[in-house]
Amino acid sequence: MQAIAGARITIRSRSVGAPDRHGKVxxxxxxxxxxxxxxxxxxxxxxxxxxxxxxxxxxxDAS
Structure with a gap:
């Protein structure tokens, strides 16, 4: 997996009812x-x- 600064990352929850985590590289x-x-x-x-x-x-985002 590769990324650059500014990319968005989502980490899916492994537990039922727990929220996903979202962030920025x-x-x-x-x-x-x-x-x-x-x-x-x-x-x-x-x-x-x-x-x-x-x-x-x-x-x-390209903007």
Missing amino acids: IEVRGGNGGPPFLVRFDDGHESLVYPGPDCIVEPA
């Missing part, structure tokens, strides 16, 4: 756009993310 620390990604989640929390099969990365 603010830094890519791996080589060639690979993980880990520093992500600022919509609740303001920042974390290093090593995406798994429950993650979706959407490209940054």
